[in-house]
Amino acid sequence: MKLIIMGAPGAGKGTQSAKISEKWNIPAVSTGDMLRAAVKEGTPMGVTAKSYMDAGQLVPDEVVIGIIKDYLSSDQCSNGFILDGFPRSIPQAEALDAMGVKMDAVLSIEVPDEKIVERMSGRRICSGCGASYHVLYNPPKATDVCDACGASLYIRDDDAAETVLKRLNTYHGTTEPLKDFYAAKGLLICVEGREKVEDTTAAVMQALSQFEA
Ligand code: ADP
Ligand code: ZN
Numbered sequence: 001m002k003l004i005i006m007g008a009p010g011a012g013k014g015t016q017s018a019k020i021s022e023k024w025n026i027p028a029v030s031t032g033d034m035l036r037a038a039v040k041e042g043t044p045m046g047v048t049a050k051s052y053m054d055a056g057q058l059v060p061d062e063v064v065i066g067i068i069k070d071y072l073s074s075d076q077c078s079n080g081f082i083l084d085g086f087p088r089s090i091p092q093a094e095a096l097d098a099m100g101v102k103m104d105a106v107l108s109i110e111v112p113d114e115k116i117v118e119r120m121s122g123r124r125i126c127s128g129c130g131a132s133y134h135v136l137y138n139p140p141k142a143t144d145v146c147d148a149c150g151a152s153l154y155i156r157d158d159d160a161a162e163t164v165l166k167r168l169n170t171y172h173g174t175t176e177p178l179k180d181f182y183a184a185k186g187l188l189i190c191v192e193g194r195e196k197v198e199d200t201t202a203a204v205m206q207a208l209s210q211f212e213a
Pocket of ligand 2: 147
């Protein structure tokens with residue numbers, strides 16, 4: 001199974017991709033997580049990436065295309081994979097095609113802009129494993145502590161309200177055209193993102209059941 005998950009920032013791509021990864025036993029790769037790891041390590045790529053991310057802009061195509069190329073050529077991807085946050089522009093999608101990667105489906109999680117803004121303000125990320133929480137909709141058992149690994153939770157720099165609006169603009173302008181691109185290939189599946197994580201997961205699993213072996 002080779003799956004792309006797309007959706008506005010904060011639509012719940014990461015959360016759903018973790019669920020699918022577990023159920024289907026295939027790795028999930030988030031370009032956002034990889035970029036944040038590079039930022040944390042302070043690599044030259046991380047330093048470049050941070051300025052774009054904090055401004056709510058996309059990191060240049062050649063940077064993310066490079067990371068994805070390395071990842072997809074590794075052994076762990078031989079049984080399939082989930083791409084979370086890639087491609088995010090038409091040139092990135094074309095680069096994926098040029099790598100000879102044939103996707104099975106593209107899942108778009110649809111959430112209205114007003115909801116996105118509300119959600120992002122409550123988002124918390126684990127500093128240890130990258131798991132994502134929401135203070136109202138998906139709270140950790142103990143405040144600001146990760147259920148999975150016990151590390152502390154933090155607020156992402158790019159979740160500041162004005163940056164969220166910029167990221168939404170970037171999404172509508174640059175990423176959303178991918179829906180037509182993949183619909184034309186017959187790959188697009190749209191699922192409505194719900195208030196509750198479990199409800200969205202149920203809708204996602206239902207939509208993907210047609211691919212079950
Ligand atoms: P979200 O989808 O919630 O915005 P991500 O963690 O997927 O969060 O991405 C965070 C930021 O990382 C993006 O706003 C962008 O700056 C950068 N980024 C992630 N993936 C890509 C990509 N495929 N192309 C360009 N920039 C990316
Ligand atoms: Zn954790």
